[in-house]
Amino acid sequence: MKRLIDMGVLACRQKNSRGTFKPHLAVRFRSDDGNLNTFSIDSTRVPKKHIQPDAYLVTHAHSDHHGKSAMLSERSVCTDKTAVALEIRHDKEYKGSTVGTGESIEVNGVTVQTYSTGHTAGAVAFYWTNEVGTRILVTGDVKDTSALPKCDVLITEANYGDPTDPSCHFEDDIFGFRDAVENNCSVAFGAYAFGKAQRAVELLRDIGYSGAIAMEDRSLQLTRSLLEDAGELVGLEDCGEEDICIVPPWDLKKLPHKRAKYVMTGRSDYRYPSIQISDHLDAGGLVNMVEAIDPEVTIVYHPSGDRPEKFASHLRSLGKDAISIDGISNVLSNEFA
Ligand SMILES: [Zn+2]
Structure with a gap:
């Protein structure tokens, strides 16, 4: 397996003040100008007194992707439609930056491109490259893969990723x-x-x-x-x-x-x-997505529960390199620098 670290990518989890893991993960990498960046993915905010990530990427406005918390940071990034949805759903002002679907935005010196995932209005995947040219794609939840580009590190979901569960086929x-x-x-x-x-x-x-x-x-x-x-x-x-x-x-x-x-x-x-009308890919659709995107490594980060590990292990059984969020042992302390 080509190791993430050799590709210039460090996937980390963060802990909250009670010592439990925050939802989802953060990705650290160097941008073209050599700066070390930390992008938080579909995660809640780090308390103000701690060092902040450079961006909170919010893939869409479903509550289990934690835009309700991230929307209050000026470092949050989502599509204009996701921002509107968050404001209507939570009756608060979105404080971050917005980008159109299919467009790109500069985030701390990194060009981040968005691609529709067809999951909800405004739902997108985020794509960028790091200093050594590794292509990183974070999908959030996916319904339609047709717009998604190829990448080297795929960070994706497994809502219906357990191929042994009949309810994951539809x-x-x-x-x-x-x-x-x-x-x-x-x-x-x-x-x-x-x-x-x-x-x-x-x-x-x-x-x-x-x-x-x-x-x-x-x-x-x-x-x-x-x-x-x-x-x-x-x-x-x-x-x-x-x-x-x-x-x-x-x-x-x-x-x-x-x-x-x-x-x-x-x-x-x-x-x-x-x-039966779903906003998601089923188990077979998720495998087809990984095959089409053809990454070196897949990181399965969503939802909570055992499906990320079940899907990652299924991918491994198909000869693909994959880890789930449960397999990520790097922990960002509150004083990351
Ligand atoms: Zn969703």
């Missing part, structure tokens, strides 16, 4: 979704306000539905702010009987009985029929 049920729209004159979809609700609107427009879409307040605000070409969106109070409704899953029960109701999820524990 396909989007676009036909089921279309049937639900076409076979009911009054229909509602349960979808989380950030992510799934915007995907539902995009799918409805893709299958040719051009009528009004009524949404719960927060979903409506997020969708109006994040989606171009969303068509006519209205609040629930203005919802006609034949308009399609999108509300969080737990709000479906508040809608009239005669409306057909579905939950857009891979889970099966709701009282309404579910339609």
Whole structure:
């Protein structure tokens, strides 16, 4: 295995004041000008009194990527859409820098390029090279790999990365979704306000539905702010009987009985029929991504739990060099310098 250190990359974890690990990791490397840089990845802020990383990279606005904490640092970096989503979701001002999807930004002398991951509105992978030319790619969660470049060190997720778990193998049920729209004159979809609700609107427009879409307040605000070409969106109070409704899953029960109701999820524990529409790659999709990106080393950093190690070990069984966040033993103390 080509060692990370030979490629000029040190992956580290940080501890918080209670001595437990902070979420996710930090990457240290030298930039072209020889400066030592530390980029924190989808992690919470380091307390002000401690030395700060040079950047907090926030891949997207889901809460398990900790933008709620990082957004309060001037060193945070995310897309303009992720910043908008964080501000709406947390009702706070985003204090960092923003970059467009597919564009680049200078971060402490390092040119960081973004690539869409298709996971949520504004979700991107970050890419940069270090002093010795190593190409580093941090993906966050991924749905669509088509925009992602090749790299040498891939830092990625394993939400559905356990190939032995049947729930990690799925396909989007676009036909089921279309049937639900076409076979009911009054229909509602349960979808989380950030992510799934915007995907539902995009799918409805893709299958040719051009009528009004009524949404719960927060979903409506997020969708109006994040989606171009969303068509006519209205609040629930203005919802006609034949308009399609999108509300969080737990709000479906508040809608009239005669409306057909579905939950857009891979889970099966709701009282309404579910339609499998995922914001993620499944286990096979994750392996295909690694094969296409073709890194020297893969670091699996997300989510919490045992899936990163299961996916890393699966990659090793396929002859690929991979470690999970659990295998990272370098710890950045609060006084890193
Ligand atoms: Zn996510």
